[in-house]
Amino acid sequence: QVQLVESGGGLVQAGGSLRLSCVASGRTFSTYVMAWFRQAPGKEREFVAAIRWSASSTDYADSVKGRFTISRDIAKNTVYLQMNSLKPDDTAIYYCATGAAANMWDGRQYGYWGQGTQVTVSS
DSSP: OEEEEEEOOEEEETTOOEEEEEEEEESOOTTOEEEEEEEOTTSOOEEEEEEETTTOOEEEOTTTTTTEEEEEEGGGTEEEEEEOSOOGGGOEEEEEEEEOOSSTTOGGGOOEEOOOEEEEEEO
């Protein structure tokens, strides 16, 4: 079993920044992918960013490229999502996920999810 706990969400004005954290505990594997997804009210869950534990290779949704940065601290079993230049459209619940995802973008390939953290960007 893997447990994921997110933190760092909050209310911020457009143009501001937030950093989300996701701490993993339990049984983790170096081959796993750590990812962030988000879901806005009335919308489907969407991929935001992902990173592989072992190789640190990353991928981003087009909507966040150049504004968001995903990183990891292996010693702390923690993944971060630095979000800059936030827009009202970034408002959503952000979820951390992990699993042996061959396709980082596909949420169905992640077996473990956190409880989510709310991010609200005001205009």
